[in-house]
Amino acid sequence: MWPQSCVQMIPFRQGADSSGLPLCAALVKSSRVPYSFLLLNLGPNSPPFHNVKRKPSRKKTAKKRPAPHLPKRMHRPGRRSAGSLFEALVALQARLRAPNGCPWDREQTHQTLRSYLIEEAYEVLEALESGDDKKFQDELGDLLLQVVFHAELAREGGRFDISDVIEAIRSKLVRRHPHVFGKVHARTSADVLKNWEQLKAEERREEASPSQSRAQSPAKASSASLLEGIPKTLPAVLEAYQLTRRAARIGFDWEDFAGLAAKLGEETAELREAADSADARRQEEEAGDLLFVAVNVARHLGVDPEIALKRANRKFAARFRAMEEAAARSGRALADVPRAEMEALWDAAKRRPDLTRR
Numbered sequence: 001m002w003p004q005s006c007v008q009m010i011p012f013r014q015g016a017d018s019s020g021l022p023l024c025a026a027l028v029k030s031s032r033v034p035y036s037f038l039l040l041n042l043g044p045n046s047p048p049f050h051n052v053k054r055k056p057s058r059k060k061t062a063k064k065r066p067a068p069h070l071p072k073r074m075h076r077p078g079r080r081s082a083g084s085l086f087e088a089l090v091a092l093q094a095r096l097r098a099p100n101g102c103p104w105d106r107e108q109t110h111q112t113l114r115s116y117l118i119e120e121a122y123e124v125l126e127a128l129e130s131g132d133d134k135k136f137q138d139e140l141g142d143l144l145l146q147v148v149f150h151a152e153l154a155r156e157g158g159r160f161d162i163s164d165v166i167e168a169i170r171s172k173l174v175r176r177h178p179h180v181f182g183k184v185h186a187r188t189s190a191d192v193l194k195n196w197e198q199l200k201a202e203e204r205r206e207e208a209s210p211s212q213s214r215a216q217s218p219a220k221a222s223s224a225s226l227l228e229g230i231p232k233t234l235p236a237v238l239e240a241y242q243l244t245r246r247a248a249r250i251g252f253d254w255e256d257f258a259g260l261a262a263k264l265g266e267e268t269a270e271l272r273e274a275a276d277s278a279d280a281r282r283q284e285e286e287a288g289d290l291l292f293v294a295v296n297v298a299r300h301l302g303v304d305p306e307i308a309l310k311r312a313n314r315k316f317a318a319r320f321r322a323m324e325e326a327a328a329r330s331g332r333a334l335a336d337v338p339r340a341e342m343e344a345l346w347d348a349a350k351r352r353p354d355l356t357r358r
Contacts, residue, residue, distance in 0.1 A: 319349035
């Protein structure tokens with residue numbers, strides 16, 4: 001391989017060798033100069049030689065490793081690449097924030113966008129559950145816009161931009177998959193999760209104090225809690241799910257469902273005792289304990305409690321509206337229906353197949 005300085009000394013002049021090739025092309029064909037170096041040093045008037053074939057090297061070359069499997073992009077004639085479309089989206093959001101852009105976009109801050117971020121995430125889940133791909137696609141776009149919007153606000157403040165966001169997640173994926181990109185072995189998903197927790201614990205220690213972490217002994221360095229990093233701003237059900245899931249990954253979990261069922265009965269009995277007392281604080285505590293166990297039951301069964309509760313909410317709402325419609329057909333508001341008749345309307349709604357699963 002020729003150094004760059006040597007290639008720059010080669011005179012590129014018009015002309016041809018004995019075979020009729022341009023002089024620079026003849027250099028490539030003879031393998032005297034690397035093709036890539038010539039490309040870097042050609043002048044604007046240099047003759048083209050991209051079709052020139054080089055003589056095969058006599059050196060044995062090592063077999064190339066197979067390229068990693070990458071998902072194929074859906075082929076649609078005339079469709080722009082995902083990269084160019086994403087760049088256009090980023091530029092569009094910057095334009096909306098620029099002078100003479102959209103007044104509403106220009107007024108937004110990280111704080112004012114918080115509720116939209118949560119709202120869009122839930123709308124993605126709702127679209128996913130609906131089975132409507134067009135709606136799912138649109139809601140994913142709305143959620144993506146929130147990411148781009150927050151990154152644009154950070155760029156304007158000189159903190160980071162969308163490229164930093166992408167590079168951070170790309171690096172994290174590589175770092176947390178040493179069983180794919182490194183020499184760590186993981187035969188099962190349980191092995192993968194165990195490795196993840198160890199890697200994330202190391203990352204949290206480094207983020208907390210890089211210099212202090214390096215100076216600590218291994219025993220002290222490993223003292224960081226496994227529960228660190230779980231946001232305290234999470235909804236209570238989701239926070240309970242994350243807490244119990246983290247603990248379960250190192251084996252602190254119920255051996256079978258029977259143990260959890262017994263615990264559920266125990267907490268129910270304690271809540272009954274609290275309900276009979278006049279101690280409001282104890283009632284709140286026991287109700288919380290029962291809810292926590294219920295979340296643990298869902299996690300143990302492999303059910304996301306947040307999604308399960310969302311479905312239960314939708315099912316209740318659908319049945320309640322059916323009760324209101326039934327009362328309206330009799331010329332009454334549901335509030336005017338006697339309690340016993342309300343129960344009958346509820347039982348009728350429960351028997352309707354279209355309201356059983358939501």
